[in-house]
Amino acid sequence: MEPPQRQQLALLRDGLKRMLASGVWADRLSMDHLADIRDLSDLAALPFTVKTDLSPALSRVIVPRRAIVRVHASSGTTHQPTVVAYTAGDLDLWARLVARGLAAVGVGSDSVVHSALGYGLFTGGLGFHAAAESLGATVVPASTGRSSRHLRLIEALSADVLFATPSYALHLAESVSAPPQIRLGVFGAEPWSEAMRTRLEAAWGMTAVDTYGLSEMIGPGVAWECLAKDGMHLNEDAFLPEVVDPVTGAVLEDGRIGELVLSSMAREAMPLLRYRTGDLTALERGECRCGETLVRMRRVVGRVDGMVVVRGVNIYPGQLEAAVLSVSEARGDWQAVVERPENLDVLTVTVEGAAEIQPAVEAALHDVLGLRVTVVVVPPGRVGHGGGKRLGIQDRR
Ligand code: DLL
Numbered sequence: 001m002e003p004p005q006r007q008q009l010a011l012l013r014d015g016l017k018r019m020l021a022s023g024v025w026a027d028r029l030s031m032d033h034l035a036d037i038r039d040l041s042d043l044a045a046l047p048f049t050v051k052t053d054l055s056p057a058l059s060r061v062i063v064p065r066r067a068i069v070r071v072h073a074s075s076g077t078t079h080q081p082t083v084v085a086y087t088a089g090d091l092d093l094w095a096r097l098v099a100r101g102l103a104a105v106g107v108g109s110d111s112v113v114h115s116a117l118g119y120g121l122f123t124g125g126l127g128f129h130a131a132a133e134s135l136g137a138t139v140v141p142a143s144t145g146r147s148s149r150h151l152r153l154i155e156a157l158s159a160d161v162l163f164a165t166p167s168y169a170l171h172l173a174e175s176v177s178a179p180p181q182i183r184l185g186v187f188g189a190e191p192w193s194e195a196m197r198t199r200l201e202a203a204w205g206m207t208a209v210d211t212y213g214l215s216e217m218i219g220p221g222v223a224w225e226c227l228a229k230d231g232m233h234l235n236e237d238a239f240l241p242e243v244v245d246p247v248t249g250a251v252l253e254d255g256r257i258g259e260l261v262l263s264s265m266a267r268e269a270m271p272l273l274r275y276r277t278g279d280l281t282a283l284e285r286g287e288c289r290c291g292e293t294l295v296r297m298r299r300v301v302g303r304v305d306g307m308v309v310v311r312g313v314n315i316y317p318g319q320l321e322a323a324v325l326s327v328s329e330a331r332g333d334w335q336a337v338v339e340r341p342e343n344l345d346v347l348t349v350t351v352e353g354a355a356e357i358q359p360a361v362e363a364a365l366h367d368v369l370g371l372r373v374t375v376v377v378v379p380p381g382r383v384g385h386g387g388g389k390r391l392g393i394q395d396r397r
Pocket of ligand 1: 073074075117122123124187188189190191192210211212213214215216219220221277279299300303
């Protein structure tokens with residue numbers, strides 16, 4: 001067995017032992033489960049954890065209350081927010097895992113980082129903040145909202161790195177004729193496409209990289225893209241990844257797209273076994289061009305629950321985004337709603353731009369989806385962006 005696999009097996013067994021000793025998981029796990037684990041592949045025989053297993057709030061914390069130093073919550077766009085807890089050791093691990101990805105793309109003591117991620121219950125702001133500070137960077141905790149202030153601050157403080165959701169970064173760039181130059185953008189927290197990367201890089205004159213995480217695991221810091229931009233390196237020394245068939249739960253081989261399942265056995269306060277993330281991606285092994293050997297996860301293509309079926313066609317938000325952005329005159333802010341007046345599904349996509357682009361956007365959407373879509377073009381600034389995550393396709397049927 002390869003040494004990293006041996007480490008992962010030790011991590012799994014240790015995490016499971018702590019979960020069992022706490023009694024918190026007695027309804028789901030027993031000593032038999034621990035005895036069954038002889039090899040990493042035995043992970044597949046253990047039960048899954050789903051979002052509803054994590055309520056009521058803090059019921060799955062396996063350390064005494066006095067060991068908890070912080071709580072955060074998932075953004076909860078599709079469900080109730082889930083509260084997650086951290087010990088001091090978890091915060092330290094978190095900063096190290098996020099810092100690993102930031103260091104790989106050159107964030108260090110010479111960097112001035114403008115963080116337009118939300119500070120608060122959302123893990124993005126504080127999670128990235130601690131990591132960038134630990135690398136010695138100068139961090140501007142600008143948080144979300146007030147676009148003009150962001151642009152003024154970036155200019156005044158000569159920031160060279162931007163942390164934001166990709167949709168908000170594009171919104172900021174498009175709210176002025178010439179945004180300040182930024183060297184590097186570190187983006188995540190919502191699905192985004194290669195078309196969006198191209199747009200962002202052109203708008204800011206930057207290199208844009210992807211980063212992935214979720215509150216239930218720790219927040220950002222699960223996986224990070226290096227400058228080779230060839231998939232995100234998954235921090236396997238803290239999270240054990242699997243990709244499963246979303247319907248049957250069977251583990252899929254590397255390269256196949258399915259639901260990402262993660263086990264956070266290095267966590268102290270709230271380790272989770274085989275957590276169903278709901279995110280669709282594929283895993284790939286082998287050395288990256290940057291020399292890193294951690295398993296890579298592909299760009300998230302959507303969520304298991306983010307798909308809407310319109311007149312029998314499965315549609316993911318990422319497809320809409322790619323189609324809208326393929327029309328160069330269309331701006332990056334868009335909204336999509338499905339309704340069912342008179343028993344017929346109608347998908348309406350609202351985009352910002354000049355009225356003349358309407359037929360081009362309609363054609364691009366028809367091309368990508370194979371479906372007629374109603375396109376409404378509104379003047380720039382009407383769709384708007386508060387700085388948080390972009391909502392998916394709203395289903396009002
Ligand atoms: O969004 C953590 C984060 C903050 C990641 C900042 C990256 C940057 P939650 O609010 O719990 O945590 O939302 C987690 O967001 O299950 C995915 O559906 C989605 N998501 C996060 N990163 C990406 C990404 C943070 N790079 C949920 N691409 C996850 C696509 C992402 N989706």
